[in-house]
Amino acid sequence: MPATVCLKVSKDLGEKVISLAHKLELVDKTLFIERQADQLWIPLARSPSAVELSQLRAVASSLVLDDKIFIVKRPVRETLFEVLKRELPSDLCLSIPRSLDIVGDVAVIEMPPELSLYHGVIGQAVLRVHKNIKCVYAKASAISGIYRVRDLVFVAGKNRAQTVYNEYGCKYHVDLAKAYFSPRLSQEHHRVASLVTNGEVVVDLFAGVGPFVVPIGKLCSNARVYGVDINPDAVDLLKLNVQVNKVTRNVFPLLGDARELANGLLRGVADRVIMNLPETAIDFIDVACQTLKPVGGLVHFYGFVRRPDTIENLKIRFTRIVEQQGRGVVEFVGVKSVRETAPYEQQVVLDVKIC
Ligand SMILES: C[S@@+](CC[C@H](N)C(=O)[O-])C[C@H]1O[C@@H](n2cnc3c(N)ncnc32)[C@H](O)[C@@H]1O
Structure with missing residues (x-):
């Protein structure tokens, strides 16, 4: 030097x-x-x-x-915004995406229509700024349909939406093009898993690739855990994740409609039911009641609340439907907002004791 x-x-x-x-x-x-x-x-x-x-x-x-002779500073890494501010026309600066969804080595980015000519520039900038990202996609639709997936458009890097994601010591194989997965709920996955006690029977009616059932199986070796999903790709990934995380002894993936399974194999078996299908979970409260043991148990219910609607109203609707099933709400043990999902919209969780 x-x-x-x-x-x-x-x-x-x-x-x-x-x-x-x-x-x-x-x-x-x-x-x-x-x-x-x-x-x-x-x-x-x-x-x-x-x-x-x-x-x-x-x-x-x-x-x-x-x-x-001086000591050299480690170079300060530019943010994606700083790089794109330099590389895009200045009138597009306000449209530069401020955040990325990163799952494993896949990044999914929100691209406003005015950036459609610049997907390549933006994708390459993502790869340069985030060295751990190998695949970049743009959101091409909202999360929709029964499987709760969104359309993705390939932007840069490798064209594959399968990746491996680590969360609280569990490893998940995911495919963002084929099955729902969101790392934004990682604290919720961990919170619910930590509540389960030995000997419980747990049913996740909408298990996806397994972010609730896998950690429950790991943390509670004596719990018996059923993970249901209607999406065959989600259940294939769930089966793989059950194997990879070595919980085959107590976690059982089931492919099918939660309503049909609650009427058959899963009728009256559960001490605890997890319902993370926020868009339509309200239509499945009867299914959760059917799945619970006759003595009752706990339900973790996820829903969206859009203003001017309130969490209090949701609790009232929930209670009314439970009572229509000949059951009762003993107590709302926990009620909280999990995250903002859109302007005026939040995802909430109700932890409810039902008899
Ligand atoms: C919002 S995702 C949640 C997945 C997972 N619990 C998580 O937190 O990542 C909802 C899941 O429910 C599944 N699903 C939708 N309707 C269903 C039904 N009637 N029976 C079983 N699964 C269903 C979808 O395929 C999807 O994987």
């Missing part, structure tokens, strides 16, 4: 000199300022002109030019 031209100045005048040297755009920001005893050495990107030197000496008359 060669020596760098620098300003040597006493510490008591250091801040003033540093500030002026920055204003003159003299400072080499890639190097650390050196401090020793009562002296400072400020690395310079270029030699100061005679005028600049006299300006600096007006602030610190004892200042001298020197040469020194």
Whole structure:
């Protein structure tokens, strides 16, 4: 590393000199300022002109030019926004996506229509800024349909939406094009799994690739856990995740309609029922009641609340439907907002004790 031209100045005048040297755009920001005893050495990107030197000496008359070897700073990584601000036309700056959904090594990005000509530029920027990302997709629809998946458009990197995602010590094989998965609920997956006690029978009516049932199986080896899903791709991934996480002894994937299974194999078996199908879970409260043991149990119900609707109204609707099933709500053990899902819309969870 060669020596760098620098300003040597006493510490008591250091801040003033540093500030002026920055204003003159003299400072080499890639190097650390050196401090020793009562002296400072400020690395310079270029030699100061005679005028600049006299300006600096007006602030610190004892200042001298020197040469020194400095420690190099690790380069500061630019954000995606900073890179794209430079690379896109300035009138599109306001449209630059501020956030990415990252699952394993796959990134999914919201692309407003005015950026349609720039998918390639944006995708390459994502790959450069996030070195761990290998595949970039744009959202091409909302989450929709019975399987709760969205259309994706390939943007950059490798064209594969399958990846592996780690959450609280569990490993999930996911395929964002074929089965629902969201890392935004990771705390909820962990919270619910931590509540399960040994000996319980748990039914997840809408299990997806297994982010509730797999950790329950891991944390509670004596619990018996059924994970139901109607999407064959989700259940294939669930079966794989059950194997990979070594919970085949107590977690049982079931392909089918939750309503049909609650009428047959799963009727009256559960101490605890998980219902994460927020768009339409309200239509399955009867199914949860059928699945619970005759003595009752706990239901974790996820729903959307869109203003002016309120959580209190949701609780009233929930209670009414439970009572129509000949059951009763003993207590809302926990009620909380899990995340904002849209302007004026939140996803909420009701933990409900039912008899
Ligand atoms: C919002 S996802 C939740 C998946 C998982 N619990 C999670 O947190 O990632 C809802 C899941 O319910 C499944 N599903 C929708 N209707 C169903 C039904 N009638 N019976 C069983 N599964 C259903 C979908 O295929 C989807 O995988």
